[in-house]
Amino acid sequence: MSNRKVDINEEELEDLLNLVNEIHGYDFTNYARASMHRRVFRFMNDAGFHNACDLKAGLLKDKAIFDFFLQRITVNVTEMFRDPEFYKVIRQKVLPVIASYPRIKIWHAGCSSGEEVFSMAILLHEAGLLQRSIIYATDINPYNIEKAKKGILPLDVMKEYVTNYLNAAGESDFASYYTAMYDHAIIRKDLRENIVFSLHNLVTDHVFNEFQLILCRNVMIYFNHELQNRVIRLFHSSLSSFGFLALGIKESLLFSDIKNKFEAVSSQEKIFKRIR
Amino acid sequence: MGGSAGSFSVLTQIIKLVPSEFSLPIVIVIHRQRNVVSEFTKILTQTFKSKKIIEPDDKEPIRESVIYVAPQNYHLLIEADRTFSLDYSEAIKFSRPSIDVTFESAARVYKNNLAAILLSGANNDGTAGLKSVVENGGTGIAQNPETAEFPAMPQSAITFVPGIKVFDPAKIADYIIAIATN
Numbered sequence: 001m002s003n004r005k006v007d008i009n010e011e012e013l014e015d016l017l018n019l020v021n022e023i024h025g026y027d028f029t030n031y032a033r034a035s036m037h038r039r040v041f042r043f044m045n046d047a048g049f050h051n052a053c054d055l056k057a058g059l060l061k062d063k064a065i066f067d068f069f070l071q072r073i074t075v076n077v078t079e080m081f082r083d084p085e086f087y088k089v090i091r092q093k094v095l096p097v098i099a100s101y102p103r104i105k106i107w108h109a110g111c112s113s114g115e116e117v118f119s120m121a122i123l124l125h126e127a128g129l130l131q132r133s134i135i136y137a138t139d140i141n142p143y144n145i146e147k148a149k150k151g152i153l154p155l156d157v158m159k160e161y162v163t164n165y166l167n168a169a170g171e172s173d174f175a176s177y178y179t180a181m182y183d184h185a186i187i188r189k190d191l192r193e194n195i196v197f198s199l200h201n202l203v204t205d206h207v208f209n210e211f212q213l214i215l216c217r218n219v220m221i222y223f224n225h226e227l228q229n230r231v232i233r234l235f236h237s238s239l240s241s242f243g244f245l246a247l248g249i250k251e252s253l254l255f256s257d258i259k260n261k262f263e264a265v266s267s268q269e270k271i272f273k274r275i276r
Numbered sequence: 277m278g279g280s281a282g283s284f285s286v287l288t289q290i291i292k293l294v295p296s297e298f299s300l301p302i303v304i305v306i307h308r309q310r311n312v313v314s315e316f317t318k319i320l321t322q323t324f325k326s327k328k329i330i331e332p333d334d335k336e337p338i339r340e341s342v343i344y345v346a347p348q349n350y351h352l353l354i355e356a357d358r359t360f361s362l363d364y365s366e367a368i369k370f371s372r373p374s375i376d377v378t379f380e381s382a383a384r385v386y387k388n389n390l391a392a393i394l395l396s397g398a399n400n401d402g403t404a405g406l407k408s409v410v411e412n413g414g415t416g417i418a419q420n421p422e423t424a425e426f427p428a429m430p431q432s433a434i435t436f437v438p439g440i441k442v443f444d445p446a447k448i449a450d451y452i453i454a455i456a457t458n
Binding site (some may be wrong): 010032033034035037038039075077218220221222224225228248250251252254255 | 331332333334335336347350351353354355356357359361362363364365366377380381384385
């Protein structure tokens with residue numbers, strides 16, 4: 001803990017988010033306030049800003065400070081085959097249905113550095129579907145997209161992901177999906193060929209294609225209720241009839257105002273199907 | 277209530293004493309091992325069949341008479357509109373859920389209408405959270421370290437947070453029931 005007390009109150013935070021939107025074009029005003037408050041507070045501690053005034057001045061005058069701010073207040077924690085049961089259900093209940101489309105289109109919204117996208121590519125590959133699939137993987141954060149495009153992950157975590165993969169009913173040799181080099185692993189090129197990584201902001205950008213499956217896991221937990229509703233409507237209009245929407249396992253459509261337009265495929269794993 | 281190593285039996289002891297129809301919500305944050313499916317909530321619901329014990333989903337409204345358990349691998353926060361928000365960002369003090377995170381966000385929302393209780397544990401998660409609870413006018417309580425299997429966590433709070441109460445487990449239950457009936 002630093003000697004000088006760091007502080008920012010609700011009004012100052014509101015002010016700051018409005019400023020960030022006006023100057024930098026990133027609209028965080030409808031992010032869930034409690035966790036936004038915490039992340040801004042942590043950023044202030046790490047970057048040495050003691051009050052909202054200093055922070056505002058810093059964000060105004062220096063693009064590098066804003067880049068660091070953006071990096072820190074968006075959450076970029078991810079894993080391959082996170083929640084193995086989820087991937088099992090995708091394998092068993094979703095892939096067999098979307099396999100009937102000649103061209104499979106998937107949108108991974110809020111893909112962070114790509115770990116879950118690579119997991120999906122492996123599932124598609126194992127189901128023999130990857131060649132006729134295209135995965136659009138998008139994120140708000142340019143740094144994440146650059147990182148994801150490289151397909152390079154630290155080797156020590158890959159070892160942890162093996163367990164996840166096996167728990168997700170993976171039957172191949174997980175190590176065959178990447179090449180180890182020193183302390184890093186590169187995801188095999190053929191697994192990445194049908195992935196298009198690009199920038200997309202769920203708050204301000206619109207429908208850009210129609211998909212049979214949209215994954216958006218642990219992204220909307222950072223949004224407030226109103227923004228969640230807007231984004232769910234965006235997903236609804238981006239899904240083909242009977243297309244699938246997959247959320248994080250603690251995310252619910254119950255609180256959404258268009259919940260009756262979806263039906264649960266797995267209420268445990270939070271996989272839904274558009275029904276109207 | 278926040279607990280870590282050695283808090284399970286204390287928690288069950290307290291929950292047992294709290295009536296099923298209860299005029300307050302209770303939120304429990306307990307540390308569990310990462311990447312190991314935890315049976316904690318399942319065991320609680322099976323032990324106390326008459327009580328409503330759930331792991332909330334994101335944006336779930338907070339209701340009285342319900343005991344909420346922070347889901348494994350997420351931080352649990354409370355929003356101004358009395359709903360939960362989940363957060364999957366980095367572990368704090370090697371913990372996710374972090375007791376500090378929940379206590380701090382609850383302190384901002386509930387101010388003096390909050391009692392935060394820190395139980396047995398082997399680290400110092402919860403100290404910063406209790407500090408924030410007390411600074412916002414709420415009541416901070418630590419389990420008496422002499423009754424704790426792992427005293428470090430409540431002891432840290434007692435050392436660093438002025439003005440917190442130190443109770444034995446039975447007294448903690450009495451206290452909760454007393455504020456609920458007031």
